[in-house]
Amino acid sequence: MEEYKVNVGGRIFQFSIDNLTRDSPNLLTEHLLSVSESQDEIFFDRDPDVFEFIAKHLRGYNIFPLIKENLPVGWNLCNFIQCLTQDACFFNLKGLFFSIRPFYYFGASPAAIDIFSREEKIVFNFQKVNPTTLHIENDDVMLIVQDKHIKAEFFTGNIVWDLISDNNWEFKFLNNLDNVILKKISKEFRPQADQNVEYYIGESDGAFFSIDDIEMNGNEVYDHTVERSFPLQQTNRPFFCVRIWLKKLVFSLRIPNDPNKPLIIVPIWGIGFTQIYHKSLKYVKFF
Structure with a gap:
């Protein structure tokens, strides 16, 4: 099985073609699978801690809802959600982007959704x-x-x-x-x-x-x-x-x-x- 390497901020992530195409078309398929730019490894100057969750998403894991205890050391939930949303747009991962929104924006009860952890802040009507x-x-x-x-x-x-x-x-x-x-x-x-x-x-x-x-x-x-x-x-x-x-x-x-x-x-x-x-x-x- 052919593997593709994605270097994100110095950390190497390996994907199969099924992984890359799970949420496609995206920036990864554009560079790694296109005939004109076909290559086995590509580098992106993005945060590897954030991309680790993107990699889980591409491998078919459900990463939501995000909770503070599961985040990499040093991250707070608010900043991590913002960075994950930014990178979902950067990599053109529309499936991931639309998966983020129901958990963190506009639910029936913002307090119940706990849009960010309560010790930090809560979004209210x-x-x-x-x-x-x-x-x-x-x-x-x-x-x-x-x-x-x-x-x-x-x-x-x-x-x-x-x-x-x-x-x-x-x-x-x-x-x-x-x-x-x-x-x-x-x-x-x-x-x-x-x-x-x-x-x-x-x-x-x-x-x-x-x-x-x-x-x-x-x-x-x-x-x-x-x-x-x-x-x-x-x-x-x-x-x-x-x-x-x-x-x-x-x-x-x-x-x-x-x-x-x-x-x-x-x-x-x-x-x-x-x-x-x-x-x-x-x-x-x-x-």
Whole structure:
């Protein structure tokens, strides 16, 4: 039986052709099995600890749900899930990517799914958050202080996402209760906050999306959608941008310690559609 070697970060993994084609087509089959690039060994500068779980997936093992006790030494569950998702996209393993999502995003009960381990953080429906008790002692929302900001993760839906450029993102929450919660959180952490704000600044930080049924990471969204979207010019927003309606979004709310800085929405995962708005949000035309 012919074997193929994959060198990941200096560690050698051996696969049969059945292993390589289990979740194909993928980057491994593209390089190892194509006629033009046929070779017995290939190197990827990725993390071998993460790839070890990918290798188990290709060999037919069920690796879910992931639990902290089964991870390589030194990894926390949150970072490992993010890296595994990134590498599923890097190696174009669509089966693995879609297997990750049901366990860690959008279940009937986020607390029951335990999206990340409870001692680290739990993702909750944004509309169930009490803005006035958003602190680390709260049983429902665990916060993590990281350097210059506080971070809390939630999921919600029905969001307008404007991509002004490939690295300039803005979000507007269409659910009125979401808007109320955001304004209360903003007011709670910075009493001088402008309560008339509609759009919140966004940043890309390892985000992954399904936009128009195309899987992509956050850095690819603008390039993939800008040519498919008509230029949008809004009242009091004198610039063109790509507009996307997000049906679902898992996001991290960053609250800077500096009271003069705004809240920041950092998306993690979402489903959306490119669309055009004409004059108002009431009339929507989808591609």
